[in-house]
Amino acid sequence: MIHNTFLVRVSNGKVLASTQYWPVDVKPEEVVEFVETRLELRSADSSMQEIPLIIGDDKYHGIEVVSDLLLIFVTDTSEDDHAIFERMEDAAKPLRRTLEKKGLSKLVEDYETLVEPSVTTRLKIALVGEGGVGKTTTLHLLLGDTPPKQYVPTIALNLETVENIRFGNYSLVLWDFAGQERFRTLWRFYFHGADVIFLV
Known part of the structure; x- marks a missing residue:
């Protein structure tokens, strides 16, 4: 079950947009921990593929929209990683198109509408x-x-x-x-x- 999604600027850890589908509160420090841990793992091994991380009671999945923007899905720990990453790829495509054609402010404004078809x-x-x-x-x-x-x-x-x-x-x-x-x-x-x- 996908609880929450976040669009995060990697360079400063700032959450630009988010959605919540279930009443599961995700602590901001857990999002920062995921971004930092993912960055450390990828800098240690640049060939490393995307891997989910369990932080607290949730599983975090991340995929780059562009080099400094990260799309994060927060799920139950029992979720199938392959299925979640497929949904994330589907969600990242319209985010990239919107960013390229209309810019970051429009992407942030339309984030929920753009991500929802891949989450629902x-x-x-x-x-x-x-x-x-x-x-x-x-x-x-x-x-x-x-x-x-x-x-x-x-x-x-x-x-x-x-x-x-x-x-x-x-x-x-x-x-x-x-x-x-x-x-x-x-x-x-x-x-x-x-x-x-x-x-x-």
Whole structure:
């Protein structure tokens, strides 16, 4: 689980931007300790690849955006390092582009928006059931919308990203499947990759 991210100027250890996805407080001195320890390790062995460091109760991962800017992800100690570094590479690309095209101040201003797609995990939730049982009504209620007063059958699929329900670095994508008999042969294709399936 990615708790926090930081954009740090390596030369002075200053945090330029940060995000917090879970209520895990990261002490500023731990960020400085990570930056300094990483710098010492890399100066002792210039061929050293990026390695995570455990400081306190968290694991710190760092990757250079450019020579003096470091992107840091703070995670649980049990997180898979390879998966985190892949996400960091994905996050560093738009940071580099923004820095090159619009400068550091715009990068800092847009930091959260630029990093979030690489940090957020989308959960695919499928709502399935017979026609007219309330799948679309459930979807409308989750979205904070007024459900339809009359039955309007869903044709094939209704796909929505839930913006008003967020927890940590997870976002919800709800798949509302048509319940009519003629669409049931498509269900197996829609189920692919679903994290949760609700039978309504």
